[in-house]
Amino acid sequence: MKNIGNTSTWMILLMIILSSCGDFIDRSPLDQLNQETFFTDEATTQAAVIGAYRTLTSSNLYGQAFIVVPEFAAGHMRHISNFPEYLEYQNFNIRIDNPWALNIWTASYETVNACNNIIAYAPNIEEYANNENLQNMVKEAHFIRALVYFNLVRAWGDVPLITEPTTPRTTSEDIKVPRDLSSMVYDQIVSDLEMATDLPDNYVSSKGRANGLSAKSLLAKVHLYLGNMQDAANLADEVIQSGQFQLLQNYSHIWTIENSEESIFELQFDEQVPNTFVQNANPSSRQEFFASDAARELFDEEDTRRDFTIREAEDNSGNINFYVGKYRTFNPPTQNVPIIRLAEVYLIYAEAVASDNLQEGINAVSAIRTRAGLETDFVGSQGELIALIQQERRKELMFEFETWFDHCRTGAAADILEVPDPNRYLFPIPQLELDLNDKLIQNPGY
Template sequence: MIMLNHHTNKLLLFISAFLLVSCDKLLEIPEPKNSLTTEKVFNNETQAKGAMAGVLTQMINSSAYGSFSAGLSSQLGRTSADELDNVLNPGDNYYRNALTAQDGQSNGIWNSAYQTIYGANGVIEGIAESKSPLLGEKLRKELTAEAKFIRAFCYFYLVNTYGDVPLVLTINLAKNTNIERTPTTKVYEQIVTDLKDAANILPADYASGNGERIRANKWAAKALLARVYLYTGNYGDAILEATDVIGQTSLYQLELVDLNKVFLKNSSESIWQLQQNTQVDFSGNAVPEAIYLMPSPLHTGVSSDLSPNLLRAFDEGDLRKAAWIDSTDFVSGSNMVHARFVYKYKTGLHNKVVNAEAPEYYMVLRLAEMYLVRGEARVLNGPISTGIEDLNVLRRRAGVDPLPTSLGKEEALAAVAKERQAELFGEWAHRWFDLKRTGKAEAVLSAIPAKQPWRGNYQLLYPIPKEELERNHFLKQNPNY
């Protein structure tokens, strides 16, 4: 947990109250432009830092099943994609791709993302309006840049989950009342603008997190920008941004010896992590998502099973499968069930300790993804052989044979998809988003027995929360819900 003094802790109570406004007021948060916001919370550097810390704390310390940034995006992404089989609730509509407007678990993605956006907007506006001479110009710029990074991160998950979404860039009530959905292309333009601003201003080190990789820096902004460029088809710039991050060898190195070290806090592969509060009873020193990922007891507890589609992504002897997948045997009814589960984090319900040092932080951005982003962009932008070499960096690290650089474009793209599956499985809905953005979702998902009959590609976007539509008649539901 980020350590703050007594006065800042009291300020965080205000910030937390601001962020945790009831979800039914999500787009109607009253304008907090008053003396408390500008003159108190942003009166000096310690207090302004505390405000930003409050936004980050809210992102990770919500229930994993209640916040997009504490595990909900990962969980629903695994379930909607093809990463799970024999789930504990086979009637789950996310697993069956049979969603209706009444399926509300994904509402947590919408609600928590907009709560975080409001917190980021509050920091941006509060700093801009503060006239305090105790708040230095350098910190003003850096905290504003960090808030823009957080805002861009939230909008990336919103547009990839719901499509067009309201673009909220202020805490001004008059501007946010009855706001319409903004086209995805326009939201992406704002994401790129925010990330460029962040990359230009944020420091290149981790001094703001006291050396821990828990605060976004220049390279985190560039890493997310590389991903955004890949998603939007700007392959040349995706290559440039990913290359910039990969080139920071004094900060970032792939873990070549022991893959079990990749997800440790401040690992050499981590670009940005979220730090959990170890005093929370339900998760203790575990990453909140890991509480749900692993069975308890570890090898005899109940778990969903990883799918054949995922397991086929690993070549024989792939060290990622050995290090990042474990199994459990448990009795269900009269049957003995053998299930495989994601084991990237090693601390879960079975061994968590309240108020103990955290061995792992929640990994958000890591170096391996940059090789995958650059590799795919190079395959699409040419020359293909250089993209294959990026894939081979990860394959050699995983202990499997490199791919021939003579692969054709379609073969190379299939190799990219398989490598992304093997490297990023279970993380942050990567597989779910990959299937959708590459146009492979219907072909892959409709072949899974539990997802038949295929009800239509409208299922690839989640429904807008019903309460939002009832409150704001300018919002329109996604088609067919």
Template sequence: MKRSAYILLLAVALGSCKKSFLDQDPYGGTIQSSTYYSTLDEARSATLATYAYIDYNDWWQTQWWRQVSGEAASDNEWMGLNGGQPTAVQATHYTLNPENDRLEAQWIMIYKSIYQFNATIEGVQKAPIDETAKQQLLGELKFLRAFSYFDLVRNWGGVPLITKTLGPKDNTYERASAKEVYDFVRQDLNSAIGVLPNKAQYSSTDKFRVSKGAAQALLAKVDLYTENWAEAQTVAAQVINGGDYTLETAFGDIWKGSNFNGKESIFEIQYQYLTQYPNLGNIFPVASMAGTEGGWGYFTPTSDLENAYRDQGDSIRLNWTIMRHNFPVVGDPANPSFNANPAQSKSARFNRKIYIPRGERTPNNRYSKDHIYLRLADVYLMHAEASAMLQQSGPALASLEKVRSRVNLPTDHTLTGWALIRAVRNERRLELALEGDRLYDIRRWKDEGGQPVINSIFGPNGSFVKYNTQVSKDPYETTNLNEPQDKGAKFRAGTHNLWPIPTKEIIASEGRIKQNPGYN
């Protein structure tokens, strides 16, 4: 059973997901904009309670969407289990329509969370408490709000920018531009950086809380998304050189179930297993595991991803990222020959990073395994990417080598220009596969002609589509056609680079929120 005060607050009840994002009661009704915190303990408890809302504690709605939008809609994963769950298949195969229920649930849940962050910020600001302590709490809350707006803007582009508590009748919101949203995220993160402690300054029971390094790492990622290369390089270097984090010695140590908030971890979403709260826990070890191991069989890695590891001779990360039928599961001696049940699996491959060894499983399949959202290897690769885009091959190669040397891979120090950029991008895929970044990376990256990289991967002539339909001889993917082999063929450049705004939100706004291009 896990630690920390706020995890126990994950049992806060959630409201319905059937209304407009402003037409909602706050979660559990426990945090109101008029709340007056008279003591530091009250303000601190309210702040810790809000951590629960970054992942909404909702098994059946939004946790699922996080994996769909980050990985299953990319070239890293199939939907899996013979293409079940039709609303998720729409996203992964690019047939998504604005009425999709999971899409709407994700939008609403994020805005409900932002309501909580805004309300708690307002309450803490008014509290008659020590100013230094107050500013730290506000820094944590502003990071969480920035986290949520970053999620919104990279999925939908410009969105309504709501920075204070509003009532259901405040129906005057419209979309801010993507630049305005990114600028606000940057503003919140810079404010947080100025007041948050380093991770080392937290007690062992508070390691889950937002640190200065977490705000810096997220800011560096925001700068990558906005192609602010010089700032991304500078901020990433500050995290690397700050001394708060070090790479795990072995890549597999990152994924050990007992390694909570480890030395490489910068920020991770916490989960708790408690028998009295059956909906708590991390959904991915269940949803992303074979039925033979007590899972649901969704989100299965592609042979295209496996080939990327093989092309590099990268056996360490291959084995810790992809479990394959009839192969031993690395790190679990109790599973010497993994049974993927190929008849019920698109690719007969599953995600090792979220796998729970047999000896560590709980009776109700609700697991405490955290989701690592930011870690030091990611920051090294942010630094490498920003440096490569600035045509500074020396710093780029030094950071690239840090990541590759851990898995015993050499680094070609003659790389420059676009060859170096492609090498760094490929390294992000290998290092961070199935962790939730792949779709967003291929959307934001531009090729040598200035076009989004995703445009050449998907579409009827996309490289991933051609591989699967014309080249692949994979014995599982090419025979299990209940999930169509031409995944991504329906992708349309200029439309599917963002998700559609949910139709109900457009209606509720009386037309002030406009749909993304191509979805009307």
């Protein structure tokens, strides 16, 4: 909701920060803390940055909802009870009061506000001008904000672009802001990511933190969406040629080895921050979400990705079901979520160069197909090659929340997913947001 800056939300974020960062900051009473006075030194800024990353693990974002919703829309997933709030995405008939639309929207703007606070207040710390660590943490906040706005603009199109922190003193009228053109939002995303590309490539050892190469990878993807193919190709090639990442020969190791050599930016879960989706999508745990039969049928029999991506198992009644195979670490449910990995960068590069250099595009997509045990004897046009690359993106990145947005980007959603109305490429603005903010206007078709 738009009241993302109210006191309770900020206190929740501070509790996340304080509970996740050990004893390296003073544990002042929460009611004495506010955004401006919280940022006093490198330690408190570090706490805020970790808190911002942790908001991404919410069950309303990458902890469940932002995996489930796009995968239902892509036709890859089903629910044990056929709950209507999920089926609406699969049937492209989403109600304006769908709870998951509201959950993702609300959680996204909470993360945006956490980043806005870091970006606004950390530079006021006395040592900031001479402290590279502080400066880098602000760049991380730019990366996180760009990631969230990229998700928002892909899902809803024009969205409110808020780059200043809301505070307990922000009035209700201040919070009521209209939607900004998607072009303006994309300009901000590009600006944020360009700032984040200044992070050192080896900035931190953990894949759970952004660095220069993860920013370049995400920026390459953004440029692909914008149709800036040369920029996308250049950035993707820089990441590939960096030598910092490798395609794993065993596809399953991407998911069974945390922070593998293929992972460029991977969201971290642990026993204190469990992965809700893993708990709800595993045959040996609480079972709510299944892989669809249609998802399995997309793979050729010889495709080595199929049997890992879609796990076949027998339930307690002896029935064979298809499960989401990529998320298996359920006891405890600490499965990490790769947000972007090298294989996707190869596919970004393949599509970006295909229009100017057909053979270079073939070579890039062949690297992904070869690992999957498939040959690439391609003879065809540029359009046919791009269609092949899109097919590979769908299979390679299944259950990684990309296919729906990809097919909407290319217009393939109409034919491949059988979306009846291009207006349905965007989700509805949540009704509660419209009720709270009379400056918002609903998307066409809803």
